[in-house]
Amino acid sequence: MRIGLLTEGGYPYVNGAGGLWCDRLVRGLEQHEFDVYALSDSERQEADGWVPLPPQVSRVRTASLWDAVDGGAVHGRRARRRFAECYGELAAVLCTGTLNDSSGASQEASALEADRFASALYGLAELARDEGGLSGALRSETAVRALERACRAPGAHRPAREARVPDLLAVAARLERLLRPLSLDWYEDDGLGAVDLCHAASGGTAALPGLLARHFRDVPLLVTEYGVRLRTHYLTDPDSPPATRSLLAAFHSRLAAETYRHAAVITPGNTHARRWQERCGADRAKLRTVHPGMDAAPYAEVGESPDRADPHTLVWVGRVEPAKDLVSLLHAFAEIREEEPGARLRIIGAPDGPEGAAYLAHCKGLAAQLFPDEADGPYAVGRNPVSFEETGGPELPTRVDAYAAGALVVLSSVVEGFPTGLVEAMLCGRATVSTDVGAVVEAVGGTGLVVPPRNPRALAGACVALLRDPERRERLGAAARARALELFTVEQNVAAFHGIYLEILSRAPVRRVVLGDTREPLPFAVPAEAHVLGRRAAPTTRVVSRGGGPGWATDAPVRTTTPATATEGGR
DSSP, X not given: OEEEEEEESOTTBTTOTTHHHHHHHHHHOTTSEEEEEEXXXXXXXXXXXXXXXXXXXXXXXXXXXXXXXXXXXXXXXXHHHHHHHHHHHHHHHHHSOOTTOOSHHHHHHHHHHHHHHHHHHHHHHHHHHHHTOXXXXXXXXHHHHHHHHHHHSTTOOHHHHTOOXXXXXXXXXXXXXXXXXXXXXXXXXXXXXXXXXXXXXXXXXXXXXXXXXXHHHOOOEEEEESSOHHHHHHHHOTTSOHHHHHHHHHHHHHHHHHHHHHOSEEEESSHHHHHHHHHTTOOGGGBOOOOOOBOOGGGHHHHTOGGGSEEEEEEEESOBSGGGOHHHHHHHHHHHHHHOTTXXXXXXXXXXXXXXXXXXHHHHHHHHHHSOOBOSSTTSOOBOSEEEEOTTSSSOOSHHHHHHTEEEEEEOOSSOXXXXXXXXXXXXXXXXXXXXOXXXXXXXXXXXXEEOTTOHHHHHHHHHHHHTOHHHHHHHHHHHHHHHHHHSBHHHHHHHHHHHHHHHHHHSOOOEEEEOTTSSBOTTOSOTTTTOTTXXXXXXXXXXXXXXXXXGGGSSOOOOSSOOOGXXXXX
């Protein structure tokens, strides 16, 4: 089959977020054909280029969300009036509403507002299609005035009513970038109209092209989320003005609800993301949890040799940033040293941006205060029991070597989605002590110790318990590796998505029909694997499209030698 893979700031870019699981998925499903539609989020990302693409990626189309676009098409009076109506309706829904209210009357009102949001969104999409784009209109004074009228209208929420002109300008600029996919030319017969299925690698803006492909071409949509966009908005914009946060949160909520309403299947990567999706309106019947898959081969040697680890060393591996709460870890280690004077802590990771670099400097200063350099004798050189290191050097070439350096792996985060680093430690056969955030409990199960976040004393107590009990530590490490191999491998991830692809196409409406010699439709003549690479046959039958189907549906006919039977499977 032919899959349209939709990404934002991810695959196929080298430094794309979440690009690794997409690459593993594409390479694991070599029997399918992939068209990649990628939205880039920075100039650096585009400059760094793409990862090597496998043969099954037949095409890549890109668009940017970060640069300033030109003025766009000049719209006539009728188009400007249509834009003002649709954008005004969109703004009105963002300024009012009853999201996440469980009362009966509020549910009816929320459903009505969801319909209003959808009508405004698709109205803007149809206008963009008719007029050749909306980039200029979305940044125009008309858009800002529509937002202002909606914020000042009766019934608007308090944060919206308090919006000032700078807030309105900021919201209009953000909405222009979030709605930029409306102006793309991806939805015709030579684009997403030609795929069998759209697979959005995340929600939010990445899923918007899939929504439009469904609206214009009736292409089924699959949405995968390892982190819900609304939650990300709350975490990444804590210092924004209340009006800006409120209006953008309302947009993300409305877009998520619309995406979940029209998606054929929704695949959260963990139970934590699933709860957020349900909170945003996802139907439980559509949800299928698919854990991220990891390549277990690099961890095999370390995982099968647990005796290589230093029994007195604790290891932390990850990106250095405030959310990882290394300050609590250092205070916990101070208590660990009181109980186990020979313990060492190796913090391995690079800072994440300028904020991460400042946080790393703060942690190094704190470590120097808490743990003065120690020496074994009067003539020996002192050393600090806490070290800050990075992978890539001769001592720690890879992350596998980092996990192998200690007998116990610690995670001290206060915010976490799916703890990929924790799963890597589990594949290495290491016992873990983690804070109860995000999907940590779901990943660890009963194979590690979990403590409350921001509680150095509890973290220290769990670490001391395992440092003093090597047999228990070994049992937990073996159980952790077995759990990771069962639940979090590439093979189970690829198999799950392959089955979901077939399930969706088996329930999708027929978008093309194969006629036999008697000019009657042949049942099951277009199986789910109709686009398997390498299967090209001479034409003997005629293909016709129904309902304005895609152009490829009327190009080369599909060969059928004998009437297909029901055992072949089809849609």
